[in-house]
Amino acid sequence: MESDTEVADRLAAISSESSQPDRLTEYLSLLKSLLETSSLSSNGLIIFGRLIITSPSMTMYVGRRVLGLYITVLCAGTSMEKKGTAQLHLEKRDEESISTWEEIGKNAFQGEENGEIRKDVVEGVLNGGGISGWCDEQVTVLKHLYAHLLQLEDDWYGAAKALMQIPLEGTSRLISDEEKLAVYIKIVRLLLECGEWGQAQTYFSRASLLIHVTKDKETNLAYRLSQARLFDFSARFNEAAQKYHEVSFDGAVAEEDRIQMLKAAVTTSILAPAGPQRSRVLAALNRDDRVHTALPSSLSVMLRKMLLEYIVRTEEVKEFEQGLEDHQRAKVEGGGTVLERAVREHNVGACGKVYDNISFEALGNVLNLDSDAAEMTARRMIEQGRLRAWIDQPLHSLYFESRSSHDADAEAQGTAGGLGVEREEKDVEPRLWSERWDDRIRETSLKVEALAEQIQQKGLIPIAAVA
Template identity: 45%
Template sequence: MDQKLAQLSVLNQKDKGAAYLFLLSGIFTSQGNINIAHDVHALVDHLINQDAGIIAGRQVLSELIKSLTSSAILNSELRKIIVEDVLSIVQLRATSYEEQVNLLKFELADILENDEDWSGAARVLRSINLEASQRSDENKLRVYIRIVRLLLEEEDSVQAETYYNRATSLIHSTSDRETLLAYKLCQARISDYARKFLEAASRYHELSFVGEIDEDERRYMLSAAVTCAVLAPAGPNRSRILSSLYRDERTAELPTYNILSKMFLDHILRPVEVKEFEKTLKPHQLAKIALSANDRLSSSLEDGDFFEGASTRTGPTTVLDRAVMEHNVLASSRIYNNITFGGLGALLDLTPGAAETMARKMIEQGRLKGHIDQVDKLICFEAAREEDDAQGKAGGLGDVNQDTEDTGSLFTKRWDKQIRLTAAHVETLAQHLTENGLLCSEAVRM
């Protein structure tokens, strides 16, 4: 090969392109060429480093890429070695061979993705400078969506969201049905990883009806919709999603149908059922959650809470834990007119203070109807009217604030406002009594 390249180097510049192409063709057409990787390396190194000319170099590299993307080399590992080797050589003059470098990177990403090296494929695609190339917005969009999909396969939701936001800014540039469906699936998965489970469940369920998607994929999306609905914060909005899924005939065939039906029918969930469901969850759906300082303080055991068998848990530890506890609080409101802090704590396996904190948050956020008597340590549930119950199942209570973290600042501000109003009323009453001679000014000053 070195001898052939030396002969070609003395040719006129206009003849070099055809000669190099003929030599490249011979490398790939030779039967059983065991030195194909060495020959390709020698040819590309000569083109790039021996100043064979940019025009000839681009022609040969473009033809080489066509050969690599075709079935000329069946061994994927050998093709990967050649692509990586060629990239390492051409990368030194990437500004002169920008389009060829990008095509090589796309080919390498395809090989890595076929080998299920998701992070490697995403890393290669991220190294492509799409802004500098002459690619349309639609082509850039497809690349961004592909990067998001690969990063989500690797459970890297933080980086995935960055590229998802870039895709969102370009989504208007396409009307291609396949691209739009891929984007919507990324939307659902990003919401899932961000623990916006209500949003994710709705999008998964919507996609499960799309006929263009493979049947197995639609079944997976339906199952994902059920999982996200179960993990969502309890309340009327989740009831609406649960209602849609429960009435979908396809969910009866899913292994998660039992927990779906119990949640929809407001049955209390048992630990055994929760453990079975937990086995179907992905790592991000079992994420740990932390309690605020106020919650830890209000959930601690008091002197009267110590008895044999009393729980010492001060709150839920995972997303699933919280979802199940909140559901059981709602289910309890259907069974009891009222319940003590200790009774609810025993049901939820929490301290009485932690049970009261959970009920308080749900009442505050509009997800539970009732009031709390802190003197008698009693939670009183308000009986829902029939129309309210129907609205709950249809999500008719309107937008509900479902913040997961409560620092207690809202109640502090409300308490301060009540103090100011009370002080103002006392001042008005004192002035009225003084004006009518019922209270002497000296007594007011005292």
């Protein structure tokens, strides 16, 4: 094995060669000797690679050919997908020797220890700075390789950073929109793996501007799945559930992965805020037979309880919580986790199916909250148009405006007390509470006057004689 000093001296001697063919032959001979040594060293290979991409006297005739075979050696034996910007275009005259150099690379970097040397070499070459402009394509492939090696070690953020450093705009190379899109989506997926969804959203926005250019099914699928996961991370659970459910029907996805997508759809639908939109998502999932046959029974039971607006108990919440991801356990404003808030709001709506009205103290007992927190939960749902109800502040009670079933006598008569005063159903409008309170008083006063007038007309109460 040659020492670092010997490698540097040999490189200096080769650089002084006047004949370019001789210089090319010497470079490749040195590279081969560095790879076929009994004890592989990263330092010599780093010195070699750094000289090729930074030397101001390096000609393109020699540099492109040597660097192309150097990268071929480093990529040999890896599972990196070589397409788009990760594809290396070699000189035609070198295509015949590719298999020979790949075999040299496989032998040199086989084994865990030598595999680590490969990563050190790639990292050392890329981190030196001063890279010449003529080798953008080769350096881009090297960055893809570095990202791939980091990904194998589950260093998702490091792999994403390596891809972020690939220049896609304003370079001398002509990069198609489809190739840019592939890089952006890969960055998004890596960032989502490590929970960096804020940065992932930035690159997803760039991908959204280019998604129309591709007809590749795999790219479109990756885009849709990334969108679902971004909705999930940003707590837009209704949209996440819909996207996950759509992906779960895609035949290009393996059966096991489709079931995982379905499970994610059910989970996010349960975490979604209570309201009409979630009810539609729950109904769509409930109609999917796979929910009841392929998923754990606890999930399907929880989904049906949410759909039918049954009150969910604490022990059921704890069982469901065990399957949540870290970001789905996040704390929310007002206290508690995302799941606890979703269940609280659901139980408020479920109470409306059982009671005409309920005190906030009793509602707090159902929600495991104090009466003030229970009132705040109901107030927020009403303000957001997700609960048809109104608050009687003096009585400290919640009155529900509609129920799925009514009292049998009232249903038969269709009137209040049989006096022809019809009950009106009105949509809950997001207005100021003072305005709604005034309207309630006005409506109640008009109804009282109408009742008094009808009582007099029917002669149910005799008018007192005037003295």
